[in-house]
Amino acid sequence: MSKSASPSPLSSASGQAPGCPSVPASRRPNARERLLDAALKLIRETGYAATTVDALCAEAGATKGAFFHHFASKDDLAVAAAAHWSETTGALFETAPYHDPDDALDRIFAYLDFRDALLAGTVPEFTCFAGTMIQEVHESAPAIRDAAYACVTGHAHTLEADFAEALALCGPPDAPSAQSLALHTQAVLQGGFILAKGAGHAGPARESLAHLRRYLEQLFDRKETGHA
Amino acid sequence: MSKSASPSPLSSASGQAPGCPSVPASRRPNARERLLDAALKLIRETGYAATTVDALCAEAGATKGAFFHHFASKDDLAVAAAAHWSETTGALFETAPYHDPDDALDRIFAYLDFRDALLAGTVPEFTCFAGTMIQEVHESAPAIRDAAYACVTGHAHTLEADFAEALALCGPPDAPSAQSLALHTQAVLQGGFILAKGAGHAGPARESLAHLRRYLEQLFDRKETGHA
DNA sequence: TTGAACATACCGACTGGTTGGTATGTTCGC
């Protein structure tokens, strides 16, 4: 995907240590959910291979027994976490206000504004879980790679209708396809995330997003509108 | 960076098993060099954390003793491998023919052609060693992250002069900086690599490169030239 | 020219801590 997170909605895994007496661990949202949230957090911070099952359990306030009760293996958790990521970010994007404008092109630029606004907080908070996993396991764990890539293409797909509509209204005759544009949008975001990780801040991601905005403004011959 | 590799020049690590009688291991390019080549290959295939020192040694036809004779730690090798990557790809790009055209903008489009031509072979052969490492270690190993990010920015820097010249000749009045354009170029490449890893082939990377070309054509008001 | 002193490059068995995964309970809602 490329779905990134605003600090709050996606950083929900509690770091509560096992043994904390206030709330019995088994009474909080079930261990499966907590383990999935922990996976999103830790894997975005340190990558898949470097995230151990023990660390996942500690972060989630669960035990190994709970882990292997819900997931057949670490890889199995990764696949489930990809689905979890799609759900979480899917909800975030579905209810976001960038769908409001009547004009398709306005919605696209509003989407870019929204993505820019998500570039807040620390690097692991706004970068993409799916992109991180794809890069790490693409050769070694096809099941995880496919699940993570489906997050990306799935999210890109939600942009296609707007691109198609904008293309029909004011696209140039030799325009690329809506699908290609939607995927390129995600590629720019993913690339921006990598540079942001290298730089240690969102700066490069913001700049690439601005270039993408300019590209689309030129492509659709819209020179104003954007506020970013 | 974002330097990627043509199959041949960057896939040089020999997989010769230890004990192969034809050429005594100690007579081939020294163990340090072989270990660095092995690092480029294996880390691009399976990532940094999942690449073990033993696997590196096996790939290089070296022993653990040789490994820790030349490198203080696995992290130390990663930093050295980043420098090695910069040297290897630096030589590839320096001697590439895209510098030939007299016009700066022509050189930029020739660079894009060259990058497109590098998108051959298998995914691990054309993707970027530096980008892979940045994503994995950005939070956990600052020294490696910085070394890898320096590969990217260093390569981007080699494009800045051409962008500056093109900007001066035919850039729009409100154009972005040469530095920002050079960095965005790398972001698009990196993002394309991630999608390519997810898809299992270079297709998405090629498409994003085509979008980048179109962006630059529009920005510099050059509608022909490109062949891609 | 020789040979002691030192340096570099490499070898591979070993270690102690870690890892993913298992085996065997316990708890509790129904």
Place this chain on the structure above:
DNA sequence: GCGAACATACCAACCAGTCGGTATGTTCAA
């Protein structure tokens, strides 16, 4: 009292890193 949801104890494989040793120079004083 039964099965899902956990917990605890444990294990074999694996991992990065160590260490004593060898082979092959290089340096330089006698």
